[in-house]
Every structure is written in structure tokens, then in C-alpha cells.
Amino acid sequence: MSIYFTKEHEWVKVKEGIGAVGISEHAAHELGDVTFVELPKVGAVVKQFGVLGAIESVKAASDIYAPISGKVVKVNEALDDAPEIVNESAEDAGWMAWIEIADESELKNLMTREQYDEFLKNI
Amino acid sequence: MEELKSTPIRGRHEALKALMAPFGGWNMPIQYEGIIAEHTWCREQAALFDICHMGEFIFQGDFQSGGLEDVFTFSVKSIPVGRSRYGFLLNEQGGIIDDLIVFRLAGDKVMVVVNAATADNDFSVIRSRLTGGTFTNISAETGKLDIQGPLSRAVMTTAFGEQIASIPYFKFITMNILGVEAIVSRTGYTGELGYEIFIPAVKVGELWDLLLTDDRVKPAGLGARDVLRLEVGYSLYGSDIDEATTPLEAGLEGFVNFDKSFVGKEALLRQKEQGVPRKKVAFEVAGRRSPRHHYEICFSGETVGSVTSGVFSPMLGIGIGIGFVTPEAAVIGAPITIRHERISMEATVCELPFYRGGSLRS
Numbered sequence: 001m002s003i004y005f006t007k008e009h010e011w012v013k014v015k016e017g018i019g020a021v022g023i024s025e026h027a028a029h030e031l032g033d034v035t036f037v038e039l040p041k042v043g044a045v046v047k048q049f050g051v052l053g054a055i056e057s058v059k060a061a062s063d064i065y066a067p068i069s070g071k072v073v074k075v076n077e078a079l080d081d082a083p084e085i086v087n088e089s090a091e092d093a094g095w096m097a098w099i100e101i102a103d104e105s106e107l108k109n110l111m112t113r114e115q116y117d118e119f120l121k122n123i
Numbered sequence: 124m125e126e127l128k129s130t131p132i133r134g135r136h137e138a139l140k141a142l143m144a145p146f147g148g149w150n151m152p153i154q155y156e157g158i159i160a161e162h163t164w165c166r167e168q169a170a171l172f173d174i175c176h177m178g179e180f181i182f183q184g185d186f187q188s189g190g191l192e193d194v195f196t197f198s199v200k201s202i203p204v205g206r207s208r209y210g211f212l213l214n215e216q217g218g219i220i221d222d223l224i225v226f227r228l229a230g231d232k233v234m235v236v237v238n239a240a241t242a243d244n245d246f247s248v249i250r251s252r253l254t255g256g257t258f259t260n261i262s263a264e265t266g267k268l269d270i271q272g273p274l275s276r277a278v279m280t281t282a283f284g285e286q287i288a289s290i291p292y293f294k295f296i297t298m299n300i301l302g303v304e305a306i307v308s309r310t311g312y313t314g315e316l317g318y319e320i321f322i323p324a325v326k327v328g329e330l331w332d333l334l335l336t337d338d339r340v341k342p343a344g345l346g347a348r349d350v351l352r353l354e355v356g357y358s359l360y361g362s363d364i365d366e367a368t369t370p371l372e373a374g375l376e377g378f379v380n381f382d383k384s385f386v387g388k389e390a391l392l393r394q395k396e397q398g399v400p401r402k403k404v405a406f407e408v409a410g411r412r413s414p415r416h417h418y419e420i421c422f423s424g425e426t427v428g429s430v431t432s433g434v435f436s437p438m439l440g441i442g443i444g445i446g447f448v449t450p451e452a453a454v455i456g457a458p459i460t461i462r463h464e465r466i467s468m469e470a471t472v473c474e475l476p477f478y479r480g481g482s483l484r485s
Binding site for chain 1: 154157158159160346350410411412413415434435442465466
């Protein structure tokens with residue numbers, strides 16, 4: 001399964017037209033203890049790099065941007081009561097939403113794992 | 124921009140891989156393993172804080188003829204030797220120049236403990252109001268560590284003997300620690316049983332190391348300290364109170380003695396008569412969102428004030444905050460809305476403290 005990253009530190013894993021979306025381990029580490037995740041509504045239509053939700057830690061609050069356009073088909077409700085899952089497993093169990101991808105060609109606007117690792121070295 | 128100051132044990136924080144950040148002109152440890160883990164350790168065990176950035180002054184002389192008696196909102200001469208008292212240094216308008224604690228060391232001697240960012244200004248303001256005695260800034264050569272948490276008494280008696288066990292709240296003893304004279308005070312900023320230890324700066328590292336050899340003790344940073352103090356409703360100078368805020372507006376009248384004279388008294392009496400234009404409120408959010416400094420407070424569709432402190436409370440599992448609002452919204456139970464850009468959260472004005480389960484007086 002391929003994973004792609006945004007410059008705002010979201011990731012998307014693509015499988016059979018569905019993109020699972022979350023924030024990177026780097027972003028979760030920078031935020032520190034995550035205390036709240038605002039999830040999108042199932043059925044919401046989002047645009048690439050448009051606001052998807054929000055995340056808060058003891059230190060900061062930030063918006064989460066959609067790495068890809070499409071319709072939200074599932075959200076990770078476990079994060080409502082246990083947002084710390086994002087700290088424990090940002091790039092796996094800490095996923096936030098599944099998006100039915102509208103246009104896979106948008107993936108070219110994102111970074112591969114190697115490109116993202118390189119990007120992190122320069123910020 | 125002045126260069127950041129460091130405490131004597133910065134190297135130890137760096138060795139522990141603490142996240143360091145500027146606070147009040149100092150390069151301070153914000154967190155070690157994580158803010159919530161350190162917060163919870165303090166509520167359940169014992170946490171050790173480097174508080175060397177705070178300021179300490181010594182006044183020696185006659186309190187009345189030296190002018191000290193009229194400097195603060197409380198009487199210095201009525202503090203018994205071996206006790207301390209919290210209150211304010213005000214400007215002529217009744218605004219809070221600083222909140223501080225005075226320790227009565229002897230019949231003619233006190234130690235004044237003030238916030239880091241305000242220390243230099245406090246020293247010159249107090250000095251300008253004195254008419255006698257000697258007044259010395261001992262901040263640079265004085266170290267301070269706080270140990271806070273339900274197990275702190277057991278830790279301290281293990282390290283320094285049974286005499287620690289009998290110190291009541293807001294009392295202190297002077298004793299020999301590591302071969303030097305130190306002050307151990309039953310005070311703190313967390314709502315837990317705990318001690319503030321004042322010791323010469325050259326010995327702080329040794330004391331830090333000694334206390335951390337006890338498995339019940341872990342270091343905690345200023346991030347956890349801020350969550351702990353807000354859960355019990357303590358004000359943070361520079362956020363909740365400042366020179367434009369009076370103790371009456373901040374709900375801190377209990378620390379003002381109107382039976383004595385002090386700078387700012389006339390302004391406060393006028394404000395008592397006319398009523399305060401805004402009041403401090405505490406509020407609980409319906410949910411896990413955190414209110415933050417500068418977020419707007421709305422009541423009945425109108426903006427009535429703003430948030431001065433806010434955080435997610437790990438003990439309560441909800442967002443909590445303090446803010447200042449116009450008096451009509453400062454009613455326990457009032458439904459308010461906290462707003463900032465896309466963020467909106469429903470909240471209810473409540474009483475302080477938010478968290479009542481602390482070991483403070485145990």
C-alpha cells in the first residue's frame with residue numbers, strides 16, 4: 001500500500017480507491033499529548049488541502065487538511081474518547097477518516113515517504 | 124531582546140532531553156517525558172520542579188519605620204516568624220505589579236519571593252517605597268526546587284529526617300541540607316501536598332540529584348506545572364493578572380487587608396464603591412476542547428470578554444479555563460460560548476477550584 005504526505009504533515013494510504021488519512025508521526029510528536037480530535041462528518045465532501053478537521057494537544061490547536069479530494073465514508077470514532085491513540089500510533093491506529101478518492105491524479109501533488117523524510121530534514 | 128538566562132541545572136535538563144523554551148526571560152524545561160504523564164505523576168506520586176528562575180529579596184530592618192509594612196496588600200509585621208503569606212504589590216491604580224509570598228524569617232527580617240519575569244521591576248518598585256532598613260536582591264545566588272505530590276512528605280522525610288513531617292501548610296523551617304542552610308516551606312503551585320526548598324544556587328544540582336535518586340520522584344516541567352495550577356484555579360501572573368487588573372476584578376480580595384494602608388488602596392476602595400467593570404470567571408467546557416488565551420467569551424449572543432488561561436484537564440477529562448467578562452455574565456451556572464476563528468465550544472461558568480481531590484492539606 002502506498003503512503004503519501006502533505007507539507008502540513010498529513011498522510012494518505014491508498015487502497016482500491018479509498019484513502020485512509022491521518023497525521024504523521026513527526027506531527028504527533030511535535031504536538032505532544034493529543035487531547036482532542038475534531039473528526040469530519042461521514043458524507044462530507046472535502047477538497048484536497050481544504051480543512052478536514054482539527055487536532056488539539058496540551059500545547060497547541062491546529063487544523064487538519066485533506067490530502068486528497070473526495071467523500072468521507074468512515075471516521076475513527078475511537079479517537080473521540082481516546083485521542084491519545086494518535087500519539088501511540090499516528091500512522092496506523094491513529095487514522096482519522098477514510099475518503100473515497102475523487103481523483104487519484106491528485107496524488108502527484110503529494111510527497112512519497114522518501115520525499116517527506118527529506119522535507120523534514122529541511123524544516 | 125535580552126539574552127535568555129539559565130538556571131544552575133540547565134545541563135541536567137538537557138541530559139534528560141527536556142524540551143526547553145523561553146519563559147519570563149529564562150530558558151526553562153517545559154517537559155521531559157510528556158506534560159500529561161508529568162502532571163499525573165505529580166497528582167499521584169511526587170514531582171520535582173526547577174524553579175530557580177523565581178526572584179528572592181531580603182529586607183532587614185524595622186518594618187514600620189522602614190516602610191515595608193505599607194508596600195504589600197497584607198501586613199508584614201503580623202506574620203508570625205516561621206510563617207509565610209501570599210498577596211500583592213500594587214500600583215497607584217490598584218493594578219497588580221506582581222503576586223508574591225513573604226516569608227517571616229526573624230523579628231526584623233523577611234524574604235520576598237516573586238515571579239521571574241517581574242523580579243527586576245519588583246525590586247526597584249519595592250526599594251523606591253522603602254524609607255529604611257536594608258533591601259537585597261539574592262535571586263542570583265538563591266536556588267529553588269519544588270517537590271510536589273502526595274508522596275512528597277515521605278520522600279522529604281526519607282532524605283532529610285522527621286522534622287519535615289511536622290511542617291504545616293504555609294509554614295517553613297530553616298535547616299541544614301547538604302551542609303548548607305536551606306529553607307523548607309510547605310507551599311507550592313499544584314494543589315498537592317508539597318514543599319518549596321530554597322538553597323544556595325551552588326548546591327541546587329546536588330539537591331536535584333539527591334531527590335531524583337528516590338524512585339517516587341520524577342522531574343516535571345513548566346508545562347505540567349501550568350496544567351496543575353489551573354486545575355486548582357491559581358492565577359498565572361502575566362496571563363490572568365497584570366498591571367491593568369486589580370485584585371477585586373480577579374476575585375482575589377481575600378488577599379487584600381483594607382484595615383491597613385498600602386499603595387493602591389484608594390483606587391481599590393473607589394472600585395469597591397463603583398463596582399468592577401469586569402470580573403474573573405472560571406468555566407468548564409462541554410467536551411475535550413481546550414480554551415486558550417485570547418479566545419473570545421460570548422454570552423447571550425454578545426462578546427463579553429476573553430479567556431486568559433485554558434487547558435484540557437486530565438483529572439476532569441474536559442476543557443477548563445479562566446477569563447474576564449462583564450459582570451452580567453459572571454454568574455455561576457451562566458451558559459457561555461468560547462469562540463476563536465472556526466472553533467466554538469459551549470461552556471458553563473463554575474466555581475473554583477475545578478479539581479478538588481488534591482493532597483494539599485493532608
